[in-house]
Amino acid sequence: MTEDTFGLCCALLHLTESFCPIPIRFFLLNAGQCILKQVRFKITLLLFCFPLFAIGQIADATLLPQVEVKVKGLRSDFAGTRSEQWSKDELSAHTTLANLLQEESGIFIKSYGLGGSATVATRGGSAGHTAVLWNGLPIQSPMLGLLDFSLMPTAFIDNAEIQYGGNSAAWGSGAIGGVISLNNQVEKDKTFMTFQTSVGSFGQLGLNLKSQYQIGKWKGSTRLFHKQAENDFTYQFRKNLPIVTQTNAALEQKGLLQEFYWTPKANQELIIRFWGQQTDRELPPTAVQTRSLASQKDESLRGSVHWKSVSEKMVWQMRSGIFRESIHYNDPERLTDALSFFWSALGEVEGEYYINKNQQLLIGLSHSWTYADIENYSTPPQQNRSALFASFKQNIKNWTFQLNSRLELVDNQLIPTAPSLGFQGKLTNWLIIQGKVSNNYRLPTFNDLYWNPGGNIDLLPESGWSEELGISTQFKGKKKNNFSYSITGFNRNIRNWIYWSPSAGQMFWSPKNLAEVWSRGIEQRANWDTNFKKLNLQISGGYDYVLSTNQKKITTPNIEAGEQLWYVPTHQAFGKIALNFKNTKIIYRQHFTGSVRTPNFNILKSYHIGNLTTSYAFKQKQWSSQLSFTIKNIWDTNYHVIEYRPMPGRNYELIFSIKI
Amino acid sequence: MKQFFTILTLIFSAYFLQAQTTSTFEDFNLPVDSFLNGSDGSGGYTNGNVFLPNEFTDAGSYSFWSGWSISTTTDVTTPGFSNEFSAITGGGFDGSTHYVTSYISGNSIINLEGPAKGGSVVGLYITNATYSFLSMQDGDSFAKKFGGIDGNDPDFLLLTIKASLDGQVSTDSVNFYLADFRDADNSNDYIIENWTFVDLSSLGDVDELVFTMSGSDLGQFGLNTPSYFCIDNVTTNDNGPTSSIDFAAKFELSVYPNPTTDFLIVAWNQNVGTAQITDLKGQILATQFLQKGKNTLLVGDLQKGAYFIQIQTEEGFSTQKFIKQ
Numbered sequence: 001m002t003e004d005t006f007g008l009c010c011a012l013l014h015l016t017e018s019f020c021p022i023p024i025r026f027f028l029l030n031a032g033q034c035i036l037k038q039v040r041f042k043i044t045l046l047l048f049c050f051p052l053f054a055i056g057q058i059a060d061a062t063l064l065p066q067v068e069v070k071v072k073g074l075r076s077d078f079a080g081t082r083s084e085q086w087s088k089d090e091l092s093a094h095t096t097l098a099n100l101l102q103e104e105s106g107i108f109i110k111s112y113g114l115g116g117s118a119t120v121a122t123r124g125g126s127a128g129h130t131a132v133l134w135n136g137l138p139i140q141s142p143m144l145g146l147l148d149f150s151l152m153p154t155a156f157i158d159n160a161e162i163q164y165g166g167n168s169a170a171w172g173s174g175a176i177g178g179v180i181s182l183n184n185q186v187e188k189d190k191t192f193m194t195f196q197t198s199v200g201s202f203g204q205l206g207l208n209l210k211s212q213y214q215i216g217k218w219k220g221s222t223r224l225f226h227k228q229a230e231n232d233f234t235y236q237f238r239k240n241l242p243i244v245t246q247t248n249a250a251l252e253q254k255g256l257l258q259e260f261y262w263t264p265k266a267n268q269e270l271i272i273r274f275w276g277q278q279t280d281r282e283l284p285p286t287a288v289q290t291r292s293l294a295s296q297k298d299e300s301l302r303g304s305v306h307w308k309s310v311s312e313k314m315v316w317q318m319r320s321g322i323f324r325e326s327i328h329y330n331d332p333e334r335l336t337d338a339l340s341f342f343w344s345a346l347g348e349v350e351g352e353y354y355i356n357k358n359q360q361l362l363i364g365l366s367h368s369w370t371y372a373d374i375e376n377y378s379t380p381p382q383q384n385r386s387a388l389f390a391s392f393k394q395n396i397k398n399w400t401f402q403l404n405s406r407l408e409l410v411d412n413q414l415i416p417t418a419p420s421l422g423f424q425g426k427l428t429n430w431l432i433i434q435g436k437v438s439n440n441y442r443l444p445t446f447n448d449l450y451w452n453p454g455g456n457i458d459l460l461p462e463s464g465w466s467e468e469l470g471i472s473t474q475f476k477g478k479k480k481n482n483f484s485y486s487i488t489g490f491n492r493n494i495r496n497w498i499y500w501s502p503s504a505g506q507m508f509w510s511p512k513n514l515a516e517v518w519s520r521g522i523e524q525r526a527n528w529d530t531n532f533k534k535l536n537l538q539i540s541g542g543y544d545y546v547l548s549t550n551q552k553k554i555t556t557p558n559i560e561a562g563e564q565l566w567y568v569p570t571h572q573a574f575g576k577i578a579l580n581f582k583n584t585k586i587i588y589r590q591h592f593t594g595s596v597r598t599p600n601f602n603i604l605k606s607y608h609i610g611n612l613t614t615s616y617a618f619k620q621k622q623w624s625s626q627l628s629f630t631i632k633n634i635w636d637t638n639y640h641v642i643e644y645r646p647m648p649g650r651n652y653e654l655i656f657s658i659k660i
Numbered sequence: 661m662k663q664f665f666t667i668l669t670l671i672f673s674a675y676f677l678q679a680q681t682t683s684t685f686e687d688f689n690l691p692v693d694s695f696l697n698g699s700d701g702s703g704g705y706t707n708g709n710v711f712l713p714n715e716f717t718d719a720g721s722y723s724f725w726s727g728w729s730i731s732t733t734t735d736v737t738t739p740g741f742s743n744e745f746s747a748i749t750g751g752g753f754d755g756s757t758h759y760v761t762s763y764i765s766g767n768s769i770i771n772l773e774g775p776a777k778g779g780s781v782v783g784l785y786i787t788n789a790t791y792s793f794l795s796m797q798d799g800d801s802f803a804k805k806f807g808g809i810d811g812n813d814p815d816f817l818l819l820t821i822k823a824s825l826d827g828q829v830s831t832d833s834v835n836f837y838l839a840d841f842r843d844a845d846n847s848n849d850y851i852i853e854n855w856t857f858v859d860l861s862s863l864g865d866v867d868e869l870v871f872t873m874s875g876s877d878l879g880q881f882g883l884n885t886p887s888y889f890c891i892d893n894v895t896t897n898d899n900g901p902t903s904s905i906d907f908a909a910k911f912e913l914s915v916y917p918n919p920t921t922d923f924l925i926v927a928w929n930q931n932v933g934t935a936q937i938t939d940l941k942g943q944i945l946a947t948q949f950l951q952k953g954k955n956t957l958l959v960g961d962l963q964k965g966a967y968f969i970q971i972q973t974e975e976g977f978s979t980q981k982f983i984k985q
Contacts, residue, residue: 237809238809238810241809241810283801285799285801286799286801286804287809288799288804288805288808288809289798289799289800289801289804289805290797290798290799290805291798292801294801331740333738333739333740334738334739334740334741334742334800335738335740335742335743336740336742375722376722378719452719452722453717453719453722453724501881502765502881502882508717508719508724556881556882557879557880557881558880558881558882559880566880599879599880599881600877600878600879600880600884601878601879601880644804
């Protein structure tokens with residue numbers, strides 16, 4: 001560590017009067033639990049209160065107004081990482097994040113059907129192996145270790161990004177298969193209002209409102225959304241079987257996202273966000289269940305404060321958030337009524353120092369506190385996590401190298417250091433090579449640790465090394481005639497993979513570090529964007545080949561060595577053809593999901609799903625509007641993502657939006 | 661003279677009938693809709709000559725048990741785990757209030773005690789628990805409806821009972837299908853919903869009965885169907901360890917013709933004994949004194965169906981099934 005770095009850390013941390021004398025290198029080189037325990041309270045205090053402190057501190061720094069506030073930092077732009085991004089327009093073509101990822105990414109969405117929950121499997125990982133960040137703050141449930149992507153409305157996201165591969169060094173627990181970032185930002189127009197309404201098959205009705213306004217150095221954005229659906233689609237489970245109407249599948253969802261952006265100077269920004277959402281949904285029966293009367297209410301309240309300041313050589317970012325989420329499950333037929341909820345408070349501060357044009361250094365601290373309760377916990381557990389993370393980037397001619405590292409304490413237990421090293425280089429003007437090696441981990445969830453009975457506080461984190469190497473090429477022709485192609489191979493070994501299972505002589509299930517899983521695969525992406533006079537044509541697609549196998553035989557669950565994990569398709573492909581002519585746009589999307597194994601020793605067949613969207617934009621001086629019509633599952637494919645969970649056939653959606 | 665033989669036969673039979681004990685579990689005197697699930701720390705329950713082990717874990721707001729629980733619960737409509745103690749019959753055998761529910765975790769074991777230990781077991785009544793019955797009938801979010809979507813899946817839930825003697829588990833077993841949808845003709849599919857007598861005499865000498873469950877709705881974590889069932893009226897023999905099989909061989913016993921229409925011949929080499937004919941529920945229909953050689957039992961008055969004939973002496977007994985046509 002250089003003296004500059006040390007000075008930076010001290011400047012950052014001197015807000016607690018006694019902290020500065022403790023050398024920051026102590027954290028990196030010799031992080032003793034007892035010392036950290038003493039200072040944890042102060043760190044916590046610092047991080048939760050940082051925006052107020054930070055304004056005072058950084059306002060005194062030398063500031064260069066011409067520097068853009070929007071900078072993608074070292075954490076979010078790790079060298080050697082393959083990523084995919086979606087803009088607001090691209091997001092708006094889909095109702096939920098689950099739909100987007102299913103149709104336009106290599107992530108497998110484990111969907112329980114219309115309105116049902118949806119979790120992800122990235123590069124053959126489990127649902128908890130994908131970190132999800134909302135403006136840089138992790139939002140997975142600490143109880144389940146995952147996020148239900150069916151609850152994430154695209155109307156509340158302005159851009160989304162997947163970074164494939166592990167990066168626990170930057171983002172901590174869960175960043176094994178990939179990191180999904182969901183971000184909000186103000187639009188260029190100062191003041192406007194948009195209104196969008198949609199109507200679709202199976203009683204689907206949607207309403208989105210967004211208003212953005214500006215008063216002086218304050219900008220505000222208010223979004224409301226409401227969605228309801230009966231989801232009473234008909235299905236024929238197999239040929240020659242009677243046609244059945246799905247029951248108990250209605251859904252109602254409403255949410256509010258309020259944002260305030262304060263820009264006191266051109267290079268400083270304070271953002272305050274509040275996201276409240278409620279989803280009431282009925283839980284439909286499986287195809288081998290006579291009926292279901294079960295329902296579930298998901299509520300989430302998320303508040304965050306984000307401060308960013310950019311000077312000539314420094315970018316300071318500080319984030320804090322307080323989240324509360326609850327799930328209320330009710331099944332009157334089975335006399336079951338269970339409420340679970342958690343509170344979490346997170347704070348982090350990071351400083352990114354541009355040493356020179358070829359070197360960048362980032363150091364950050366984070367702390368989180370989580371509290372959760374459900375009847376199955378003997379006493380409501382709490383967890384404190386403190387982390388120190390650092391990143392260093394070095395450019396050497398056409399090559400970039402980046403080293404990330406992280407030291408994390410979880411309730412006084414030190415998690416082994418998780419480093420990652422990435423590189424990217426230009427072999428020729430048109431050929432780029434990139435790769436990374438990383439050590440990643442997923443901490444046991446609250447349910448893993450504290451569920452009564454069965455919870456196992458002796459569980460070790462799932463952890464292991466990942467490696468990947470890829471090449472990409474891009475050709476830019478005249479008149480926007482662009483072609484790009486990339487191919488990436490990855491390899492990952494995770495040990496201490498946690499499974500819940502019954503044990504001999506035990507009446508209940510409990511989690512154990514049972515499995516070792518070897519995941520490897522090849523991902524390819526291609527994109528061609530060209531113009532024929534006034535017609536714009538874009539063709540893009542991807543194909544992923546993933547083997548994710550258990551490496552040692554397990555008795556319970558009964559898994560053979562070399563067996564592919566269940567609900568991990570070996571083959572996935574997706575493609576999109578978009579035609580844009582004047583104000584008319586036609587987009588056809590198709591994705592292919594290969595066959596998957598189920599935990600019941602069955603195989604679900606592979607399937608193709610096609611969606612066709614036609615939209616027309618009306619543009620006037622004072623307002624603009626768009627009308628779009630989508631035919632989903634246009635080939636009326638009879639398919640199943642989860643065993644015995646019916647999926648809808650061909651269905652339709654009409655969306656009208658207007659912006660004033 | 662005829663009266664004399666009748667009286668003699670009844671006295672003789674009464675002697676041998678006392679050599680059997682039936683555990684009805686009514687002695688627990690529980691109020692209706694209650695249960696004993698081991699939370700009393702007893703580790704199990706004794707009734708008659710059987711001991712029913714119970715393993716109980718107190719986990720605060722939740723408790724878990726396996727093995728056997730004494731129950732008088734009557735709920736035949738509520739699906740799910742919250743109704744885990746009820747039998748689908750809504751009560752015990754023959755209108756009684758008490759019965760026993762088992763949750764099999766690996767296996768459930770009945771220990772024979774006192775004079776029954778090491779002897780053979782006549783049999784017991786079995787039915788489905790409400791939890792497993794409704795799960796098989798309607799499915800739930802974890803387990804499938806039996807028969808599957810179109811009713812044609814060859815599903816089954818099988819209870820296997822084996823004998824254990826001196827720590828050696830027998831290879832022979834008695835199989836009892838709690839549900840059986842394997843027949844190509846779906847009208848023959850069934851889920852047991854009445855108390856059904858299961859004859860265990862063929863297992864021979866026993867000091868433990870070992871119950872295991874298997875089924876068609878199987879996943880990598882094991883059986884998806886709830887592994888519950890209920891028993892009542894466990895009848896044991898208290899005559900020592902001579903098994904039914906040994907008995908038949910030793911006394912050169914043969915019973916024929918089978919099936920029969922009018923009579924059964926019981927041939928053996930013993931001088932004194934009785935033959936007792938019961939229906940499948942254990943109801944005694946006729947008792948007859950046996951002599952050495954061939955004995956003829958008239959069964960022409962019996963309705964068509966299956967019956968048991970039990971040959972008893974001081975040294976043991978043998979039970980055989982026969983069909984009246």
